[in-house]
């Protein structure tokens with residue numbers, strides 16, 4: 001696919017997020033979706049997208065290991081907006097094989113095991129979801145972690161072969177919460193208990209004062225390993 005990312009990024013860098021979303025939702029109708037893990041940023045984008053297009057597509061990856069609070073928020077979100085977020089689950093055969101190979105909590109035993117678990121429970125279902133799309137929307141923000149500093153507003157996701165749109169890339173945490181409070185957007189109660197970043201229940205803990213925002217994810221690993229592979233950067237210009 002031939003797209004000039006520099007031109008696109010320049011065109012939209014000073015636009016309101018809602019304008020950017022409206023433009024992409026219209027030009028890629030039916031082939032664009034938000035990948036939501038029900039984090040604060042995803043909830044902001046859910047609200048914006050459904051205000052623009054009540055039929056806007058939102059999907060999530062149900063790893064089978066999410067916290068109860070996230071399932072409660074999924075239910076609350078579906079009810080508030082009158083939608084059913086699309087759910088992609090792990091492939092049953094791969095899940096059963098992984099269990100036989102590494103046990104139920106093998107992800108704690110090695111980085112390799114952890115990456116296998118993230119692959120089976122997240123990456124493969126994500127690839128299935130993205131195979132139907134031209135654009136995926138994420139709630140990534142540059143200031144969330146060192147692994148996200150070089151991300152851009154609009155990128156080409158080489159690994160999955162589609163455009164990746166990061167509308168909140170320049171937002172800070174305060175702006176996210178201002179939007180949530182002002183617009184009465186539902187959010188995960190774990191955010192009020194020291195969890196700025198929420199993933200699977202066994203791989204997420206609350207952070208301590210002064211720790212970076214994703215310090216509570218896979219806290220037993222070094223920072224450079226702390227991505228599950230969903231957002232590994234392999235774009236071309």
Ligand code: SF4
Pocket residue numbers: 063065107114115117118119121122199200202203228
């Ligand atoms: S975050 Fe943990 S439980 Fe979830 S898929 Fe990755 S390793 Fe498995």
